[in-house]
Amino acid sequence: MTERLSHLTEALLAAATKAGADASDAIAVDGTSVSVDVRGGRLEQAERSEGIEIGLRVLIGKRQACVSASDISDRTIAEMAERAAAMAREAPEDESIGLADPADLARAWDLAALDLTDPTSEPAAADLEEDARRAEAAALNVKGVSQCQAASASYSRRHIHIAATNGFSGGYGRTGRSVSAVAITGEGLKMERDWAAESRTYQSDLPDAAEVGALAGTRAVERAGAKKPKTGAYPVIFDERIASGLIGHLLAAANGSAVMRGSSWLRDALGQQVLPKGLSIHENPHRPRISGSRPFDAEGLPTVARDVVRDGVLMGWTLDLGTARRLGMTSTANATRGPSSPPSPSISNIAMTQGDKSREQLMEEMGTGLLITSMIGASINPTTGDYSRGASGFWVEKGQIAYPVNECTIAGNLRDMLMRITPANDARGHLSHVVPSLLVEGLTLAGE
Structure with a gap:
């Protein structure tokens, strides 16, 4: 994936130069996210989104313009560069714009030390639904909780690559896993609510969903009256x-x-x-x-x-x-x-x-x-x-x-x-x- 995003940013920079840019930088982002909501013991909503977005910033003199797209075809990349160059020529001058000096650029970094990407597989939607169900059930099991407004679980994985005509090129990824619950105590005008949520980079670091739901329920009950x-x-x-x-x-x-x-x-x-x-x-x-x-x-x-x-x-x-x-x-x-x-x-x-x-x-x-x-x-x-x-x-x-x-x-x-x-x-x-x-x-x- 990183190699693919790198090729996309290189293509964007080449297209910008061909369109007449003095300098340019580009970004490519590949993302996947899955979220599941449960209410009343039933699946209420499940969403999945995935795709690649690309962005190009073109600099002509002290003028700049940005364009973006979700289509990564060669034709779209060429059109993006031409449009950005045309926009930049009409933009107001700004003496503060410009790429970094090549001597100041990051040359080496230790992604392993940052540990931002969980190597385990993406969780199945059924696993996320189970987490949301367990969070809701734990919240409702707290004495005094009248209903659970929402219980959710989600997962995301994102890769990013940035490149510029000053010679910089680099990318990294990150993952996220979360679970949350919102509990309500009381009825009618006397209802009070509270919540609990946890999010981690590694799925194995995430607290148990039932603990999160129970905490939401306890917090809500404490607000009664x-x-x-x-x-x-x-x-x-x-x-x-x-x-x-x-x-x-x-x-x-x-x-x-x-x-x-x-x-x-x-x-x-x-x-x-x-x-x-x-x-x-x-x-x-x-x-x-x-x-x-x-x-x-x-x-x-x-x-x-x-x-x-x-x-x-x-x-x-x-x-x-x-x-x-x-x-x-x-x-x-x-x-x-x-x-x-x-x-x-x-x-x-x-x-x-x-x-x-x-x-x-x-x-x-x-x-x-x-x-x-x-x-x-x-x-x-x-x-x-x-x-x-x-x-x-x-x-x-x-x-x-x-x-x-x-x-x-x-x-x-x-x-x-x-x-x-x-x-x-x-x-x-x-x-x-x-x-x-x-x-x-x-x-x-x-x-x-």
């Missing part, structure tokens, strides 16, 4: 399940695209304290069997580990070549792209410094406040960092869970919130974003 919490200023704990979303706002604000546009609330914060001292956010794109790992970026640069935040200080932006050139910096090898789009910067795997206390110990320190396990919607100003989101979870009094809550809103400013966080020690190491539960002091809570 939820009500609105008190209104006021209280400390809040973001449960580990959603804590990465809070840190994700910091990572988005440190993305070179946002900084370049001036639309980031961190645009003037480089070299400044953005987290409490002692806390760091480390990016490592080389973690074995992790979904965000990659040997090189979409522009052929070798990926490297780095600190986004070190000891609370923002160390740098997340950059591809284009944003780096506009900001007068060097790419951090974070370019990603799809067949129909040019490169753009995106973070890979990150891990945040963990604390030395459990979530329960943070609750004891908090005393009275809100433990958030689910968030709904978002109203976030990317320029100012003003933050407002719907939330549900559990009200905590005297360090103990008192009752479940729903229909509340939390508000604050991200810059202030992140400077007042205390991490727990409960982050799950198999995730791409390893972030523990986070205690945040002094948020505004709107409830009853």
